[in-house]
Amino acid sequence: MNDMLRQIEPLIPALRRYARTLLRDRAGADDLVQDCLERAVNHWSQRRDDNPRAWIFTILHNLAITRLRSSASRPRHIAIDDAQEETFARAPSQEDGLRYRELLEAVARLPEDQKSVLLLATVEGLSYAETAGVLGVPIGTVMSRLSRARERLLKERDGDRGAQPVAQLRRVK
Template sequence: MNDMLHLVEPVIPALRRYARALVRNRATADDLVQDCLERAVRHWHARREGDPRPWLFTILHNLAVNQFRRSARRGKHIAIDEANEDDFGQDAVQEQKLIYQDVLDKLARLPEDQRAVLLLVAVEDLSYADTARVLDIPIGTVMSRLSRAREKLQQEIEGTADGAPKNVVQLRSMK
């Protein structure tokens, strides 16, 4: 127990700084650090030998991510005494759904090889190297396909995919 205290105590200020940077609330950050330390004490036997600092930061980070996910599912907490009518209303989501569907339609127009690279890198957050392994292509090919896919998708969204803006009428000159 003494060695644990000796190893963990100097890390606590850094954990608090990191927690405050993550959650931007002093009380919540302190609660997060306390939960982290509680979990570290409970699982001290399961840690790897050596510097416990990375292990403690991993615990803290994972607790923060779990807290963010929980709060995203639950929504914003407002005390009933502090609430007004605007806090209970929600904006209509039809426009966002239309925009979302429009982007999906434009994404479907991309060539299959470009679409696959764009989805793996941008949506699935794979690295270029991992994407290259998944698709069994060189990393340079991943980068060029991604560049072309992003450019083509941007043109589709802006309405300039065929070279001219879609919302501009071309006039003929009369002599």
């Protein structure tokens, strides 16, 4: 039991980060992590590796996909007493805050397969092999989805500058 706790406890902040990014809801993400940890503890003997990181992220990812699919069919309800102040506050006027929000929105607009690969491989630091294991796809698919996600984010970021003509260098004889 102590060995299990020693291996799971350091993963909790990363699990919360990944869940919050997927769900974009703090309370829902915390509930998702709790459900994930409950499953991990109950099925601890079923893991196949000494390092449970990828296994636990797989559980979290599968639970998140199930939750997102089921919540897509019904409207989201937030009680006004439970709503956080940021929900009603104005966007920050600082440039960094705006860039951060734009980045989060751009990541949210990515297709689900690209978003998951991007978050697992870059934010959570999973290897391509671990990411492939979590998502149940080949490593080549992980690399191509990651490449497409990065390319799409760069295009969105440079969208305004992309319309300007680029100076061509010519050879002068």
